[in-house]
Amino acid sequence: MITFVDLFCGGGLGARGAVTAGARPILAVDAWDIATTTYKSNFPSAEVLCSPIEQIDPRGFAGKHRPDVLLTSPECTSHSIARGAKPGCEQSKETAIGIIPWIEAMEPRWLIVENVNRMKKWGRHNELVSTIESYGYTVNDLFLNAADFGVPQSRKRMFLICDRQGSVISREHLISLHKREVKPAHSVIDWSGKYKSRPLYAENRAQATIERAERAIKKLGRKKDFIIVYYGSDYGGGWQSLDIPLRTVTTLDRFGLVTWKDNTPYLRMLQPPELLKAMGVGSKHELPHGNRRDKIKLCGNGVCSPVMEMIFKKIILIESKEMGLAS
Missing domain, CATH: 3.40.50.150 (Vaccinia Virus protein VP39)
Structure with missing residues (x-):
């Protein structure tokens, strides 16, 4: 061997x-x-x-x-x-x-x-x-x-x-x-409802986040799910479609998933198990140590x-x- x-x-x-x-x-x-x-x-x-x-x-x-x-x-x-x-x-x-x-x-x-x-x-x-x-x-x-x-x-x-x-x-x-x-970004998302979202237009939501989302909604139309992308070069307008591979996973918490309930957009951040899946790791590999930020860093520092x-x-x-x- x-x-x-x-x-x-x-x-x-x-x-x-x-x-x-x-x-x-x-x-x-x-x-x-x-x-x-x-x-x-x-x-x-x-x-x-x-x-x-x-x-x-x-x-x-x-x-x-x-x-x-x-x-x-x-x-x-x-x-x-x-x-x-x-x-x-x-x-x-x-x-x-x-x-x-x-x-x-x-x-x-x-x-x-x-x-x-x-x-x-x-x-x-x-x-x-x-x-x-x-x-x-x-x-x-x-x-x-x-x-x-x-x-x-x-x-x-x-x-x-x-x-x-x-x-x-x-x-x-x-x-x-x-x-x-x-494989598209859609494939890494846990769609079970396990991770809770908040309304996009919640109190104290950063204006830059709202602007990213509104650029996506203007392009895609309403009731279309998408990902907000924080940090890094903003060549994509601060968002991306779920139909293409996820942009690069970094050591920072940079991906927010926007979904819809009726006509209302909701937002949550992608979680470490989803990012681990985005790194191409199968179910055998685990991240049993550290807090959420540590686990995101482990993914961002990793090799696919x-x-x-x-x-x-x-x-x-x-x-x-x-x-x-x-x-």
Whole structure:
């Protein structure tokens, strides 16, 4: 079985995809205790450490853990457009450089680096790629949208998929491995009535929220459900249809569902189980720790499971073919 070490592991959403493909996590590291306890709850056989990776000497684990894959999702806050006009923190960005000692110590055949695509504008991005290549890796630099993998969310991310044996992997290779149709935002909603709404025109409702909703109503007409989108670039007018994939899930509470009772619009925020579904995670994965805000953050920091599933399926397929040739 393919094994992996998971750096910046979060709540294990990416790991869930890897496990679904047939891989096994042996070590996971994250600096946030809610993330590590969530990971441990979902993957109890893995060793899980709560620490910044730069405060750990990976040589101490090299004899114990020799993974096939080093899976990394460095902190993306200072690369992401979701941070708005706030100045980027170079220390946050340089967490990506912190993976190099782990490569040296563990010598995995495969290395995966996931981040927002704007990471390519970082001044040290090319340095990171050339350093990875100096260790003998062929770097496949891919731009993947989770919606292309049957995830009910438009989430575009950079993936560096690196192999010491020189494998060439393309976006088309990965998409061809799955037979999933595009899923709309409608599919993540819990329509049972479990989560209560308030009238849109309730007292103390922010005027900006009213304006977003009224733009949607003007476009769609009355008695048509839709989603209000808070934060981030407002190219969509602050709302979106339920007939297309959800816009990117972030660490903030950004999606409000507008539904109708007779001719009156009601509003509620999407809840963590719905956001987890928007990340493509199946019913096996749970978020048993933390408050509502923590669970939203776990989703926003995560990697969509089906995307990672297809990456690991491709890795397993390549290695299986090599073993077949060798035999």
